[in-house]
Amino acid sequence: xxxxxxxxxxxxxxxxxxxxxxxxxxxxxxxxxxxxxxxxxxxxxxxxxxxxxxxxxxxxxxxxxxxxxxxxxxxxxxxxxxxxxxxxxxxxxxxxxxxxxxxxxxxxxxxxxxxxxxxxxxxxxxxxxxxxxxxxxxxxxxxxxxxxxxxxxxxxxxxxxxxxxxxxxxxxxxxxxxxxxxxxxxxxxxxxxxxxxxxxxxxxxxxxxxxxxxxxxxxxxxxxxxxxxxxxxxxxxxxxxxxxxxxxxxxxxxxxxxxxxxxxxxxxxxxxxxxxxxxxxxxxxxxxxxxxxxxxxxxxxxxxxxxx
Amino acid sequence: xxxxxxxxxxxxxxxxxxxxxxxxxxxxxxxxxxxxxxxxxxxxxxxxxxxxxxxxxxxxxxxxxxxxxxxxxxxxxxxxxxxxxxxxxxxxxxxxxxxxxxxxxxxxxxxxxxxxxxxxxxxxxxxxxxxxxxxxxxxxxxxxxxxxxxxxxxxxxxxxxxxxxxxxxxxxxxxxxxxxxxxxxxxxxxxxxxxxxxxxxxxxxxxxxxxxxxxxxxxxxxxxxxxxxxxxxxxxxxxxxxxxxxxxxxxxxxxxxxxxxxxxxxxxxxxxxxxxxxxxxxxxxxxxx
Numbered sequence: 001x002x003x004x005x006x007x008x009x010x011x012x013x014x015x016x017x018x019x020x021x022x023x024x025x026x027x028x029x030x031x032x033x034x035x036x037x038x039x040x041x042x043x044x045x046x047x048x049x050x051x052x053x054x055x056x057x058x059x060x061x062x063x064x065x066x067x068x069x070x071x072x073x074x075x076x077x078x079x080x081x082x083x084x085x086x087x088x089x090x091x092x093x094x095x096x097x098x099x100x101x102x103x104x105x106x107x108x109x110x111x112x113x114x115x116x117x118x119x120x121x122x123x124x125x126x127x128x129x130x131x132x133x134x135x136x137x138x139x140x141x142x143x144x145x146x147x148x149x150x151x152x153x154x155x156x157x158x159x160x161x162x163x164x165x166x167x168x169x170x171x172x173x174x175x176x177x178x179x180x181x182x183x184x185x186x187x188x189x190x191x192x193x194x195x196x197x198x199x200x201x202x203x204x205x206x207x208x209x210x211x212x213x214x215x216x217x218x219x220x221x222x223x224x225x226x227x228x229x230x231x232x233x234x235x236x237x238x239x240x241x242x243x244x245x246x247x248x249x250x251x252x253x254x255x256x257x258x259x260x261x262x263x264x265x266x267x268x269x270x271x272x273x274x275x276x277x278x279x280x281x282x283x284x285x286x287x288x289x290x291x292x293x294x295x296x297x298x299x300x301x302x303x304x305x306x307x308x
Numbered sequence: 309x310x311x312x313x314x315x316x317x318x319x320x321x322x323x324x325x326x327x328x329x330x331x332x333x334x335x336x337x338x339x340x341x342x343x344x345x346x347x348x349x350x351x352x353x354x355x356x357x358x359x360x361x362x363x364x365x366x367x368x369x370x371x372x373x374x375x376x377x378x379x380x381x382x383x384x385x386x387x388x389x390x391x392x393x394x395x396x397x398x399x400x401x402x403x404x405x406x407x408x409x410x411x412x413x414x415x416x417x418x419x420x421x422x423x424x425x426x427x428x429x430x431x432x433x434x435x436x437x438x439x440x441x442x443x444x445x446x447x448x449x450x451x452x453x454x455x456x457x458x459x460x461x462x463x464x465x466x467x468x469x470x471x472x473x474x475x476x477x478x479x480x481x482x483x484x485x486x487x488x489x490x491x492x493x494x495x496x497x498x499x500x501x502x503x504x505x506x507x508x509x510x511x512x513x514x515x516x517x518x519x520x521x522x523x524x525x526x527x528x529x530x531x532x533x534x535x536x537x538x539x540x541x542x543x544x545x546x547x548x549x550x551x552x553x554x555x556x557x558x559x560x561x562x563x564x565x566x567x568x569x570x571x572x573x574x575x576x577x578x579x580x581x582x583x584x585x586x587x588x589x590x591x592x593x594x595x596x597x
Contacts, residue, residue, distance in 0.1 A: 018430030026446045141576040143525055145532050146548055146568035152556045247437030251529065255552075265438075266533065269445065281442050285434045 004300065008293055017069075019285045024068050027278040028061070077279040082271045087279035091261060095283075098260035101183060101252065102245045104176055106238060108184030109191050114234065116188075117195025118227060124200065132192065139189030145251035148182040152255060179256045183248050187241040194237050198230040205229075232303065239295035246284055328584025334577035342388035349382030354540050362560050372562035374550060380562060383542035384570050390543040391574055394458045394527040395520040401462025402519060403512070406469025411500050411508075413470070414477025424474065431467045440464045440526050444535055453538040457530055461523045472515045476508040514586045521578035528571050544571050 052058055056067060071078070077087040116136075120129040155161050155178060163175050202208065203226055211221045253262035261280060268276035341348060351357075351369070361377035363369060371380035413424030431439070444460035451459075480486065481504070489499045530536030531545030539546065544567040551563025 014426055015429045015433055018426060019433050022430065022434075023442075026442045029446045137576060137579070138572065141521075141572045141579060143528050143532075143545075143548075143568065143571050143575075145529065145545075146564070146571065149548065149552050149555050149564055149568070153558065153561060157556055157558045242435075246435040247529075250437070251532070254533075269441070269533070269535070277442065277445065281434070281438055284438050288435055289433050 001300075005297065008296065012289060012293065016286070016289065019289070020069055020072060020282065021065070023278055023282045023285070024065050026281070027274050028064070072282065077282065078275040080268075080273050080276045082268075082273045082276070087275050088283075090264060090276065091279055091283050094259060094261045094264045097258060098249055098253070098262060100176070101179055101249060101258060101260060102242075104180035105184035105187065105245060108180055109187035109238065109241070112184075113188040113191030114195050114231075117192040117234075118199055118222070120192070120196045121199035121203065122222065129196075133196070136189040136192045139185045140193075142185070143251075144182060144186065144248040145255060147185055148179075148252055148255040151178050151182050175256075179252050179258050182256075183245060183252045186244055186248065187238065190237055190241055191234055195230065195234050198233050199226060202226045202230040235302075236295075236299065239292065239299075242288065242291055246288065325584045325588065327580045328588075331577045331580025331584065334573060335581065338388055338574055338577065339392060341385055342392050345382070345385035345389060349379065349385050351379035351382050353382040353386045353542055354378065362554065362563075364560075365562055371566045372560070374547070374563050375554070375560075380547070380566055383547055384544070384566050386542045387544040387547060387567060387570065388574070390454065390537055390541065391524045391527060391571070394454065394461065395523045395578075397458040398461035398465065398523045398526075399516045399519050401458065402465040402469045403516065404466075405462070406466035406471075407473050407505075407512075409466070410470035410473030410475075411477055411505065414474040415481065415496065415500050415504070417478075421474075424470065428467050428470055428474075431464065434464075436464055436522075437526060437529060441530065441533075441535060444530060453531075453536055454541065457527050457536045458523075460530070461526050465519050465522065468515050468519060469512065472511050473508050476511060477504055480504045480507050510585075510589050514582055514589065517578055517582035517585060521575045521582065524571065524574050524578070544568070 056064060059067075075088055077091075079085065080087055080090060083090075116132050120132050123129050156163070162178050208221060208225055211225045212218075216225075249260060250262035250266065252258060253260045254266050257263065261284070265277065265280040267273075268280060345353075355378065357373070357377040359377070360369070360373050362375055363373050363377075365372045369379050369381065371384060374380055374383070409424050409427070413421040440460045443463050444456045447456050447459060477500075486499060486503060489503050494503075527536055527543065528545030528548070531543045532549045534546075534549065537543040537546055547567040548564040551560060551567075554560030555564045
């Protein structure tokens with residue numbers, strides 16, 4: 001296991017080098033002069049030139065890249081052009097809100113999606129199966145920002161059940177419900193669909209027949225024998241939906257004014273705050289790589305036969 | 309792949325699958341409406357009738373009007389053009405980049421393959437939408453919004469194409485016909501293009517169809533954030549953006565709901581066809597990512 005972890009970590013190094021290169025290059029080619037953006041339109045040429053010197057923008061590309069990489073390794077992602085705050089600090093400050101939102105959404109997906117999928121599989125071709133699978137299809141096809149607007153309109157404005165904006169510190173946990181439901185719908189739909197097909201497949205196997213033949217109660221057969229065995233592909237799907245969650249968080253945070261990384265990134269894009277955009281993309285990619293690594297490890301712990 | 313499909317069998321099975329057929333019909337309708345937009349809609353998409361602004365659906369304006377008094381129905385029709393166009397071009401770009409890379413890696417293996425795999429895993433490490441956004445931002449200022457969108461989506465979605473093509477090449481290479489072609493002294497390029505490539509088309513079709521759905525969602529997302537197609541060209545995402553201030557305070561649900569439904573239907577149609585094709589080609593993959 002240690003050897004495996006080590007091997008995976010070593011494999012992650014060239015990938016992370018590639019990730020940082022792309023992040024650097026993307027921002028390097030962004031239109032507009034960072035020095036001018038920082039100093040504002042009224043600054044004279046001499047001031048801008050001295051700013052360029054200070055930021056090292058006149059150095060050759062590889063020097064700038066080396067510096068960027070070196071600083072990034074030391075956790076220095078530069079300062080925001082707009083607010084002059086440390087980029088990593090601003091991002092880390094927003095991270096808990098996004099993590100909470102993502103966690104709550106996964107919880108929504110698991111707590112509703114798994115039972116829904118299991119019930120659909122058990123009542124195959126019933127009206128309930130048909131309706132829930134139709135809803136699941138709709139859930140996969142609906143753009144998350146459209147769903148957010150619908151929720152805000154129907155639940156927040158019409159029914160006035162839940163707050164539409166704000167964070168948990170002032171509105172309590174109620175503020176989390178709509179954002180989490182919005183972000184959780186797509187993974188929920190995926191989990192329900194996958195759970196259903198995985199369950200149907202397991203229920204056909206011989207050991208289910210054998211358990212029934214031994215006289216095990218239906219509940220025992222379903223919960224102990226079938227569900228446990230059907231769960232594995234669903235777990236992978238949940239880890240796979242992380243990309244969706246990170247992307248969806250952008251829109252959800254924007255619509256519900258949830259103070260997470262996504263809202264920060266959107267503000268950065270609006271103001272063309274290049275270092276902040278760069279930092280958010282890099283941090284998101286690193287989190288993405290790490291979480292994928294962790295899920296692979298977790299998966300291997302659950303099922304040592306898995307070759308990764 | 310389970311068993312190779314002979315010509316004609318695929319089409320026969322498509323007709324048997326209701327969902328796939330439904331998806332295909334939906335795509336057909338969408339395409340027809342996009343082409344016929346100027347004749348189907350009763351009002352020009354950009355005509356502002358200020359005295360009729362923010363009016364609910366009626367017999368004059370089937371889907372109501374927006375805050376400038378423009379006909380939402382006409383704009384939804386024209387929006388289909390943008391969505392389908394972005395889908396086509398972005399997936400074209402994805403195939404143009406992904407197919408040769410996947411083929412080279414899968415055929416030659418070794419160093420070439422290492423490089424391809426590295427590139428794939430680097431691109432795979434970014435949450436896709438984030439990368440699409442960053443790429444669209446990094447294009448020069450004079451690039452028009454719609455070009456920005458399909459470039460960004462294409463540059464990011466080649467990865468799925470390359471992955472599937474590489475995988476197909478690796479498994480196809482083991483077949484005897486490849487060995488026979490090699491024994492006959494054919495050049496690697498001929499073997500790649502004439503012999504192996506056609507066998508990668510069915511799974512490629514699945515990836516591209518599902519990618520099409522993803523491209524429509526990405527375009528809508530970018531335009532919703534104001535990073536995509538710029539006004540006055542109507543796009544569904546941008547219409548939702550324009551209307552959403554009215555929707556959440558309950559003064560004009562139609563402005564965002566109709567374009568939102570349009571996105572849903574379009575994505576649903578391509579997902580139906582993509583899933584259906586995948587199930588036909590390999591039933592074991594049913595329900596997978």
